[in-house]
Amino acid sequence: MTNTVHIPVLTQELMALLNPVINGVYLDATLGGGGHTRELLDRLGPEGVVIAMDRDEEALERAAIEINDPRVRYVHGSFSDMADKVMALGYHGIDGIIMDLGLSMTQMKDESRGFSFNSKEPLDMRMDRDLPLTAGEIVNKWSERDIEKILREYGEERKALQIAREIVRQRKRERIETCLQLAAIVERVYRKRGRTHPATKTFQALRIAVNDELNQLSEGLSNALKILKKGGRLCVITYHSLEDRIVKRFILAAERQEGSLVRLNKKPIVPLRDEQRRNPSSRSAKLRGAEKL
Numbered sequence: 172m173t174n175t176v177h178i179p180v181l182t183q184e185l186m187a188l189l190n191p192v193i194n195g196v197y198l199d200a201t202l203g204g205g206g207h208t209r210e211l212l213d214r215l216g217p218e219g220v221v222i223a224m225d226r227d228e229e230a231l232e233r234a235a236i237e238i239n240d241p242r243v244r245y246v247h248g249s250f251s252d253m254a255d256k257v258m259a260l261g262y263h264g265i266d267g268i269i270m271d272l273g274l275s276m277t278q279m280k281d282e283s284r285g286f287s288f289n290s291k292e293p294l295d296m297r298m299d300r301d302l303p304l305t306a307g308e309i310v311n312k313w314s315e316r317d318i319e320k321i322l323r324e325y326g327e328e329r330k331a332l333q334i335a336r337e338i339v340r341q342r343k344r345e346r347i348e349t350c351l352q353l354a355a356i357v358e359r360v361y362r363k364r365g366r367t368h369p370a371t372k373t374f375q376a377l378r379i380a381v382n383d384e385l386n387q388l389s390e391g392l393s394n395a396l397k398i399l400k401k402g403g404r405l406c407v408i409t410y411h412s413l414e415d416r417i418v419k420r421f422i423l424a425a426e427r428q429e430g431s432l433v434r435l436n437k438k439p440i441v442p443l444r445d446e447q448r449r450n451p452s453s454r455s456a457k458l459r460g461a462e463k464l
């Protein structure tokens with residue numbers, strides 16, 4: 172495996188929005204490479220706590236070695252269970268929650284995880300290796316119709332039907348084992364390459380399906396409301412429009428219908444041009460924040 176370091180995104184903007192209190196209790200629900208957790212620790216006093224959660228055990232193991240700080244409590248699991256996990260640790264009110272969605276660069280570049288188009292490894296894409304479904308199972312076992320549906324809904328892929336058809340045609344000849352094989356099938360449908368790889372949307376769709384990402388997000392947001400203290404802040408960074416729509420609607424509904432949250436920013440905060448240049452994977456990031464009433 173490679174050792175690519177994840178560059179944290181929108182860090183200063185996130186910290187400004189979170190506005191940590193010196194000895195507060197915070198949940199970093201997407202620890203990843205630990206960049207945001209480290210920034211938070213720098214701002215907290217000796218009694219401060221960061222509950223650092225990830226559904227990827229490898230991320231937790233790496234961070235536990237690299238961030239050697241008694242103020243951090245590591246938790247394995249999905250943020251859709253954050254309320255139970257946090258309460259099981261004995262915390263009942265949280266001062267702030269960070270959700271920085273999607274994948275870390277470390278996961279993306281680790282070929283054995285099967286997220287990257289260039290990987291000769293099996294199509295896996297599970298963030299948590301305990302999950303039952305892999306991308307390989309979807310492309311080799313699901314019906315053409317179901318594959319088309321996820322490509323259209325989760326990938327917003329305009330050639331969903333043609334790609335699903337080609338996948339089913341190819342798998343009759345031989346099982347589609349690797350990421351490279353799938354990328355080549357999509358390339359054949361597209362014929363020519365633009366600036367982004369033609370398989371980008373297909374890979375995004377499969378990843379969302381394998382990890383049930385949109386349902387996890389909705390449940391994670393509802394959980395966040397349960398454990399935030401009055402005045403506590405929820406900050407979410409999304410990387411594509413499906414996620415951003417869920418976050419935006421959730422915050423608006425909580426503000427207008429229940430009166431339980433108030434938006435901290437009406438328009439999403441996006442990375443400055445300089446950050447986008449230094450870290451191209453930050454380009455699609457959008458940060459939204461809300462305060463518990």
Ligand SMILES: C[S@@+](CC[C@H](N)C(=O)[O-])C[C@H]1O[C@@H](n2cnc3c(N)ncnc32)[C@H](O)[C@@H]1O
Pocket residue numbers: 177178179180200201202203204205206207208224225226227230248249250251271272273274275276298387388
């Ligand atoms: C973009 S990275 C976070 C990077 C981190 N903020 C940093 O500064 O290094 C996203 C992380 O969230 C994790 N993740 C994604 N969905 C999750 C979920 N439902 N529950 C817990 N962790 C999740 C991924 O495994 C990945 O490690």
